[in-house]
Amino acid sequence: MTPKFDSTKFRLLEIVDKSASSIDVAFGDPFILYDKPSDQYYLYGTGGTENGFIAYSSKDLIQWKEVGKVYDGRQPKGWGTKDFWAxxxxxxxxxxYMYYSAHWKENPEDKLENYRIGVAVADNPAGPFLDLTGKPLFDPGYPIIDANVFRDTDGKNYLFYSRCCYEHPVASEIxxxxxxxxxxxxxxxxWVYGVELDSSMQQVIGRPALLIRPPLKMNxxxxxxxxxxxxSGEINRRWTEGSFLLKAKGQYYIMYSANYFxxxxxxxxxxxSTSPLGSYSKSETNPIIQKNTDxxxxxxGTGHNSIFKDRNGKxxxxxxxxxxxxxxxRMVFIRDIRFNKDNQLQIESE
Known part of the structure; x- marks a missing residue:
């Protein structure tokens, strides 16, 4: 029988107008850094080159100029072989500091998805970013992608990531x-995990904590x-990935993407949550970004978001x-965010 999902219980937020305005950059998994020293924005993402990453720069978030390849995985201490993402x-x-995902060359069991997370460092937002150790940041024993780093107001650092679906079957009513x-x-x-990083931002502290996973029950x-x-019968996987942590209104908001990327x-x-490492309660207003073709x-195909502050702190x-x-x-969209009177996170339409 068909699952009895009651769509009337979910509030649809139309986050984009029907004209589909976006910036003229074809990237997946976009991330924007406002670089105060140069008073410029830098846009990073998946795509545009092989074996690494390119970036774009802008003064106004509207006109973007490609600045070239900022990370090359074929460098002497590069540990990735393909699929340089996010x-x-x-x-x-x-x-x-650049955190990214790639396919690890150390693969004795010949896994199809041997992804790990690495960190590279540069003196300039336009690179070149150089790996320091020749290996991933850490190895949890399963493939991981979609790194997000959060620096809390108490000085502690955290890494959030997604355990891949690969070889991870889960029993549920669904x-x-x-x-x-x-x-x-x-x-x-x-599933999305979080773990503390040390002050060097290159070593994990303790064991990762499970933060977000798909529901088990139909209701x-x-x-x-x-x-x-x-x-819908599209694929036999349920994703929880592309996480991003934001601290606001006295609590922590972790955003995440679901469904086939x-x-x-x-x-x-x-x-x-009231703590970076949980426990987390999902919002009743989900999803807050989704397709509008219906x-x-x-x-x-809207997803894998991140949040940044512009030069005015917005x-x-x-x-x-x-x-x-x-x-x-995959085209890049930029929208304002706000919090309503109940401190619910909302994405503004154009």
Whole structure:
């Protein structure tokens, strides 16, 4: 039988207008750094080159200029072989730290998804970013992607990441239904974890904590939107990835993406906690970024967002999406964010 997901329980937030305005950059997993020393914005993301990353710069968040390749995985201490994804860059003590995902060359079991997270350092936001150790930041024993780093007001540092779906089957009511409906052998899942970093921002402290995972029960309020790729028969995986942590209104907001990253149902929700490492409660307003093609719009595949402050200190959200005009290209969108009277995180439409 079809899962009894009640869509009326979910509030749809139309986060983009039907004209599908975006900046003219084709990137996945976008991240923007406002660099105060140069008074410029730098945009990093997945795509545009092989074996590394390129970047764009802008003075006004509207006109962007490619600055070239800022990280090359073929450098002497490079440890990745392919699939260079989701870079994020932070300025700390006059150094620029880039955290990114790649396929680790040390792969004795010949895993198809042997992803880990690395860190490279530069003196300039335009690079070149250089790996320091010739190996990933750490090895939790399973493939991981989508690094996000958070520096708290108490001086502590944290790394958030997603465990890949690969070889991670999970039992649930949704999995039972999908296996019966579509004949899947298993339903694999990715989960978001967090772990503390030391002051060097290159070593983890303690064991990672599980923070966000897909719902287990059909009647969970989050099940409908987080299970769309599975319930539609698109694929046998449920993702929780692309996390980003924000501290505001006396609490912590962790944003995350769910569903197939290459499909129309990719969407963003968030959860809140009183501590960086949880526990987290998902928002009843989820998803806050999603496709609008069901309502006359032209955007789908919206996800993997990050948040930045512009030069005036205003919080902005950047994410990728596909439009009917651009096809499979992932284009970059920038929107304002705000908090309502109940401190719920919302994405402003144009």
């Amino acid at each position: 870079p994020e860059v932070y300025l700390v003590n006059d150094k620029y 999995a039972d239904w999908a296996k019966s409906k579509w004949g899947y052998k298993d339903i694999e899942e990715s 969970d309020k989050q099940s409908e939107w987080e299970s769309r790729s599975v319930s 290459a499909g129309a149902n990719y969407a963003v929700g968030y959860a809140t 309502h006359g719009g032209v955007i789908s 919080l902005r959200c950047v994410y990728h999406g596909r439009t009917t005009k651009t096809g499979d290209k």
